[in-house]
Amino acid sequence: MNISVVIPLLNEDESLQELHDWIANVMQSNQFLYEIIFIDDGSTDNSWKVIEELSAKNKSVKGIRFQKNYGKSQALDAGFGLAQGSVVITMDADLQDSPNEIPELYRLITEDSFDLISGWKKKRYDNVVTKNIPSKLFNWAARKTSGLKLHDFNCGLKAYKNEVVKTVKVSGEMHRYIPVLAKNEGFHHIGEKVVQHQARKYGVTKFGMDRFINGFLDLITISFLSKFGKRPMHIFGLWGSLMFLFGFLSAFYIGTMKIYRLVSGIKTILITSNPWFYIALTSMILGTLLFLAGFLGELIIKSNSHEKHYTVKEKLNF
Template sequence: MNLSIIIPLLNEAESLPELHNWIVKVMTQNNYSYEVIFIDDGSTDSSWAVIQGLASQNPAVKGIRFMRNYGKSQALHAGFARAEGDVIITMDADLQDSPDEIPELYEMVTTGGLDLVSGWKKKRYDSVVFKNTPSKLFNWAARKTSGVTLHDFNCGLKAYKNIVVKNIEVSGEMHRYIPVLAKNAGFSKIGEKVVIHQARKYGTSKFGMSRFINGLLDLITIWFLSRFGKRPMHFFGALGVLMFLIGFASAAYIGISKLFKLYSHEKAMLVTDNPWFYIALATMIIGTQMFLAGFLGEIILRTKNNEERYKISETL
């Protein structure tokens, strides 16, 4: 099979028939063998009924329905697990991503030798204040932190080799950083393509300003995981030992000062009146806690089990 097209969605019943027909047109024109996997992430409208109708008309249409809303990352994880195509395309269901981009994305992966191609919405039809400007700042921070030089990490339109999606773990809200996850997994051939961004035709956006705050927190998380995810003791243990040594040196300074003053018959202040006492106490406690955090992290890492992150109520 040439292509698996994965489309996560939430309350997009109006756009699904048009998107499906557009995809079928592109697939037919290019003579691709394909499957379209819709992942209904807990929609409360008639999205699942629409998907069922499309599946009854077109055997290439498949569906996964979550019992409730789990988030885009979980939807992509479920789609990646089911995808069988040589090349995987992900796109949003709101008609802002154009299926006409798929053939060129497919060629960039198959003949261009790329592991992953990310779309770049160079010209956007979003609010400048609430989406464009925060998005530029977010993408700049992501480039500087991850070392992956993409202009638009959050673009939903991407193409992957099958082997890439089968070897990355998308969890939490990490769908924004799939290129970074792929790079960390050893897939370094990452490209970018300018894609058409269209104004939303139906419904309203499901994302608010909170996604940029969450995106920043996720960026910090992925930075930490990429460097210390397999060895938390190297981070917490090193900081813990450093803090403990600072505290120990402060305590030693207090003790030596006290002895010198006693030897010289000078009146020495109470230990608790010396500010270095509190510095020593605080840093030694913090150092011990950080060391224990690293130790516990190592234990959890070696004993963790893969937990089910979402529940599926129906499949097609």
């Protein structure tokens, strides 16, 4: 199979038929063998009914239905796990991503040997204040932190080698950072393509300003994980040891000076009256806690079972 198109969705029943027809037309025009995987992320409208109708007419249409709304990352992870195409393309279900981009994305992966191509919506039709400006700030921070020179990390239109999606584990709200996750797994041939962005035709956006706040928090998380995710002891253990050593040396100094003054007959105050006593005690406690955090982190990594954080209610054509 040439291409798997993975489409997560939430309450997009109005656009699904048109999107399916558009994708099918592009695939047939280019004689691609394909599958379309719709992942219904807990929709409360008629989205699943439309997917059932599409799958009955076209066996290339497959569906995954979540028990409830788990989020885009979990939907992508479910789709990635079942995708069979040598090239996997993701897009949103709201018709803002153009299926006409598929042939060129496929060529970039198969002929130019990219591991991943990320779309760049250079010209956008979103609200400037609520989406465009925050998006520019977010992408600037992501570039500086990750080292990847991409303009649009959050673009839903991306193309991957199959081995990339089978290797990368997407959870939480990390779908924005799949290129970073891929880079961390050793896939360094990552490119970018300017893609057409279209105005929303049906419904309303499912994302608010909170996604940018969450995005920046996730950026901090993934920056930490990319450096120390597989070796937490290197950061927690190091700082824990340094803090404990500082506290211990401070306490040793205070104790030594106390004994010296007693032997010398010099009047002294109680050790507990010395503020350095509390600084030393606090440093040793914090150092111990940090060291334990690193140790527990190592144990958790080694015992990680890679369990799924979503429940699939139904599948179609799998």
